[in-house]
Amino acid sequence: MAAPVRSTADQPTSSVQNLTIGKALNLGLRAAMEADDKVLVLGEDVGKLGGVFRITDGLQKDFGEQRVLDTPLAESGIIGTAVGLAVRGFRPVCEIQFEGFIFPGFDQISSQLAKLHYRTQGGIKVPVVIRVPYGGGIGAVEHHSESPESLFAHIAGLKVVSCANPVDAYWMIQQAIRCDDPVLFFEPKRLYHSGALKAPVDTAAEPDPLFASRTVRQGSTATLVAYGPSVKVCLDAATAAAEDDLSLEVIDLRTLSPLDLEPVFESVRRTGRLITVSEAPSESSITSEIAARVQQECFYSLESPVLRVTGFDTPYPPSKLEEHYLPDLDRVLHAVDRALAW
Amino acid sequence: MSSPEQWTRPEPGAGPAATAAEPTPEQVIAGLRATTEGGAELTQLLNPEGERLASAHFDPYVSDIDAEALRGLYRDMVLVRRADREGNAMQRQGQLGIWVPLLGQEAAQIGSGRALRPTDMAFPSYREHGVAYTRGVDFKELLGIFRGTDHSGWDFQAHGFHPYTIVIGNQVLNATGYAMGQKFEGKVGDDDGEATIVYFGDGATSQGDVHEGFVWSAVYDAPVVFFCQNNQWAISEPTERQSRLPLYQRARGYGFPGIRVDGNDVLACLAVTRWALDECRHGNGPVLIEAFTYRMDAHTTTDDPTRYRLSDELEVWKHKDPIERVRVHLARTGGADQEFFDQVQADADAFAADLRDFCFNMPDPPPERIFANVYAEPSPVLEAQQREHLAYLAGFAEGGER
Numbered sequence: 026m027a028a029p030v031r032s033t034a035d036q037p038t039s040s041v042q043n044l045t046i047g048k049a050l051n052l053g054l055r056a057a058m059e060a061d062d063k064v065l066v067l068g069e070d071v072g073k074l075g076g077v078f079r080i081t082d083g084l085q086k087d088f089g090e091q092r093v094l095d096t097p098l099a100e101s102g103i104i105g106t107a108v109g110l111a112v113r114g115f116r117p118v119c120e121i122q123f124e125g126f127i128f129p130g131f132d133q134i135s136s137q138l139a140k141l142h143y144r145t146q147g148g149i150k151v152p153v154v155i156r157v158p159y160g161g162g163i164g165a166v167e168h169h170s171e172s173p174e175s176l177f178a179h180i181a182g183l184k185v186v187s188c189a190n191p192v193d194a195y196w197m198i199q200q201a202i203r204c205d206d207p208v209l210f211f212e213p214k215r216l217y218h219s220g221a222l223k224a225p226v227d228t229a230a231e232p233d234p235l236f237a238s239r240t241v242r243q244g245s246t247a248t249l250v251a252y253g254p255s256v257k258v259c260l261d262a263a264t265a266a267a268e269d270d271l272s273l274e275v276i277d278l279r280t281l282s283p284l285d286l287e288p289v290f291e292s293v294r295r296t297g298r299l300i301t302v303s304e305a306p307s308e309s310s311i312t313s314e315i316a317a318r319v320q321q322e323c324f325y326s327l328e329s330p331v332l333r334v335t336g337f338d339t340p341y342p343p344s345k346l347e348e349h350y351l352p353d354l355d356r357v358l359h360a361v362d363r364a365l366a367w
Numbered sequence: 368m369s370s371p372e373q374w375t376r377p378e379p380g381a382g383p384a385a386t387a388a389e390p391t392p393e394q395v396i397a398g399l400r401a402t403t404e405g406g407a408e409l410t411q412l413l414n415p416e417g418e419r420l421a422s423a424h425f426d427p428y429v430s431d432i433d434a435e436a437l438r439g440l441y442r443d444m445v446l447v448r449r450a451d452r453e454g455n456a457m458q459r460q461g462q463l464g465i466w467v468p469l470l471g472q473e474a475a476q477i478g479s480g481r482a483l484r485p486t487d488m489a490f491p492s493y494r495e496h497g498v499a500y501t502r503g504v505d506f507k508e509l510l511g512i513f514r515g516t517d518h519s520g521w522d523f524q525a526h527g528f529h530p531y532t533i534v535i536g537n538q539v540l541n542a543t544g545y546a547m548g549q550k551f552e553g554k555v556g557d558d559d560g561e562a563t564i565v566y567f568g569d570g571a572t573s574q575g576d577v578h579e580g581f582v583w584s585a586v587y588d589a590p591v592v593f594f595c596q597n598n599q600w601a602i603s604e605p606t607e608r609q610s611r612l613p614l615y616q617r618a619r620g621y622g623f624p625g626i627r628v629d630g631n632d633v634l635a636c637l638a639v640t641r642w643a644l645d646e647c648r649h650g651n652g653p654v655l656i657e658a659f660t661y662r663m664d665a666h667t668t669t670d671d672p673t674r675y676r677l678s679d680e681l682e683v684w685k686h687k688d689p690i691e692r693v694r695v696h697l698a699r700t701g702g703a704d705q706e707f708f709d710q711v712q713a714d715a716d717a718f719a720a721d722l723r724d725f726c727f728n729m730p731d732p733p734p735e736r737i738f739a740n741v742y743a744e745p746s747p748v749l750e751a752q753q754r755e756h757l758a759y760l761a762g763f764a765e766g767g768e769r
């Protein structure tokens with residue numbers, strides 16, 4: 026596991042700062058670039074503009090155009106050249122502007138990025154990170170609100186993670202950059218600048234390992250498993266349920282490939298009920314994978330079938346309809362009721 | 368040291384190879400000049416001062432444009448600009464989720480759009496509200512996309528206007544395929560031939576889809592006009608991020624003609640597009656047109672251009688405004704009087720007021736819409752998901768709360 030990297034940039038007197046997810050990512054990238062001059066940032070509008078979400082704000086100014094590259098407008102180009110740069114010894118961090126625009130680069134991801142290490146019997150490492158703002162709830166036009174993470178988790182050779190809070194955002198991005206495997210790094214865009222999620226980030230702390238799930242709320246009645254933007258939905262649901270004396274356990278998966286399901290199995294053996302929550306369509310997804318493994322590992326502990334609260338198996342709808350499509354507190358609690366009534 | 372000429376227009380073997388990737392100061396200046404002036408090869412029929420410039424080649428293509436027709440083009444541009452400003456305003460007022468302004472690109476869109484015949488097909492990207500207007504698409508039908516009530520509303524076959532495409536470059540291949548179909552069906556080869564036009568930006572020229580569209584169209588002699596609106600910016604990236612040489616010159620490498628037209632000159636855009644469509648109708652396609660213009664507003668209503676470009680640039684381009692030059696020309700040549708200009712302004716205000724009224728009263732779509740039309744054939748899986756979701760919603764209706 027990668028060791029923590031300390032930021033030396035505008036070092037405050039205390040190592041603790043109160044940050045949003047967006048700012049934590051920004052500082053995490055900065056720390057990684059300071060720690061290793063082979064780390065490059067590349068993508069559309071990541072330079073002067075600082076990215077459309079400002080996650081790379083100020084990086085080009087401080088590290089120069091050789092390390093923060095405003096690329097031509099082509100995702101296959103961004104990812105394909107990142108592979109080449111990695112072969113040459115760099116650690117490129119690609120920004121994809123919105124998840125819906127990653128697909129011109131899908132071939133490079135699946136054919137080269139994911140397979141070079143295997144094809145060369147370990148001869149070539151491709152430590153590329155692809156940052157992908159994902160998820161809905163921002164009232165956007167088409168292709169700006171999707172959750173395609175399962176497509177990447179399905180490809181052997183890629184690692185796929187998602188952060189859900191500022192502390193993880195700060196550390197996970199640095200750990201992903203230090204990882205010798207390619208990492209798809211999914212960022213919950215609607216929470217980037219959420220003041221409600223602001224949290225103290227101790228830049229001198231020892232972070233949790235990258236590829237590990239975490240129990241973020243203890244409970245005994247049922248287990249909720251989520252990742253990225255859905256973790257907050259589940260935590261809110263658990264808080265609401267507590268008023269009705271229901272004790273819900275919430276697990277933040279953090280890593281989608283490899284999956285770290287031991288904490289989930291352990292939890293389900295205690296609660297007997299599992300609800301998985303994700304904005305992605307349910308068919309052939311992370312949530313179906315969890316359901317399959319849990320029924321295999323926890324068959325005799327289950328009091329009800331594993332239920333899934335997800336987007337529908339449709340394209341992402343026009344934004345006036347997204348409140349139906351996205352799992353919310355009510356839909357999660359409805360599933361809890363169904364599980365309890367089984 | 369290589370000359371600016373070599374940098375912007377390298378001829379194989381015409382000089383020493385460049386020695387470094389870093390441009391020389393002359394090259395930088397040549398590049399800057401190219402961005403604001405469009406260079407010597409810019410086709411122009413009406414200059415920013417409103418003077419009509421003769422062109423032996425292109426005049427025949429606009430010989431029918433008398434004062435009345437020019438007044439029509441003027442009116443088109445004023446209406447479209449006014450509606451575009453209303454789009455911005457409605458976004459600010461929370462009626463639209465986002466608006467994609469076309470300010471400054473009216474001439475490129477009206478000129479090229481008016482060059483099309485009803486039997487032609489147009490493939491837009493997402494900023495082509497002016498082209499939509501020329502295809503008879505009601506401006507109101509554009510609003511759903513930006514309000515979030517639909518992904519696309521109009522009858523694309525009836526209007527010869529494909530749905531908007533947001534993924535940069537995708538539509539260029541789709542248009543190429545459509546044009547191949549026109550050819551395969553024998554609709555190409557004489558004055559009555561059909562053609563296709565596809566719109567994309569300067570940034571889009573970097574996408575593989577656009578290159579592949581160029582290759583395919585050349586290999587199959589597809590009757591497609593590639594209409595690139597070079598508005599100088601792809602969000603925060605200037606055109607120099609995408610190309611070392613003027614974009615229109617790329618066509619040559621693929622084996623078809625490329626031409627740069629003053630994108631702020633509606634007459635030149637009309638003439639050049641008519642010419643290009645004519646070439647396609649007769650089987651001499653494809654053709655690349657680079658309309659040299661400027662995005663006078665932000666990329667979208669969520670963008671903040673002060674972060675990446677100087678306002679001086681905008682000031683320079685204001686002098687080349689696409690509408691003003693037509694107004695000056697009409698006034699100076701006696702083609703229109705003040706009464707006409709006042710009437711157009713009044714029409715534009717009424718057009719915008721109607722649009723606004725419509726927008727404020729647009730109903731939200733029903734939840735059933737989520738599940739409809741995912742497939743052409745019935746889907747039992749989605750029917751079940753819909754039933755389940757509607758039953759879930761009905762539970763709230765009974766319980767009284769959601």
Ligand SMILES: Cc1ncc(C[n+]2csc(CCOP(=O)(O)OP(=O)(O)O)c2C)c(N)n1
Nearest residue numbers: 069126533534535568569570571600601602
């Ligand atoms: C494949 C893809 N990547 C990224 C984006 C995000 N994006 C939307 S518009 C844009 C810039 C487009 O610039 P240009 O092609 O010059 O057209 P303009 O918007 O200036 O008309 C970008 C990067 C996208 N829509 N599709």
